[in-house]
Amino acid sequence: NEALQERAAQVRTLRAAGQPTVPTLLGHEKSTNPFLRWDSPAVQAVVGLRDPVAVFTAVRRWKDSGNKPLPGSSADVSKL
Helix, strand or coil, X not given: CHHHHHHHHHHXXXXXXXXXXXXXXXXXXXXXXXXXXXXXHHHHHHHCCCCHHHHHHHHXXXXXXXXXXXXXXXXXXXXX
C-alpha cells in the first residue's frame, strides 16, 4: 500500500523531530488503516474474504492474535 508507506515515512520524520504523530487527518486513516479499508479489494484479498463483517472480523483477529488469517477461512462473528 503506497499510502501506508508514505504515512510511515511521515511518522518516522515527525518522531525523529520529536513531533507528535496524532491527531491525524481522517483521510490518512482511511487510506492506511485496515479497519477503515474493509471494502478495499487489497484487504479482502489478504484475508481471503469479501463479506464486510467477515473481513473486519478477520482483520480484528489478526491484530489481536498477531496471526495472519488463512485465506478463505470464515470469520466466526459470534465470538466477538
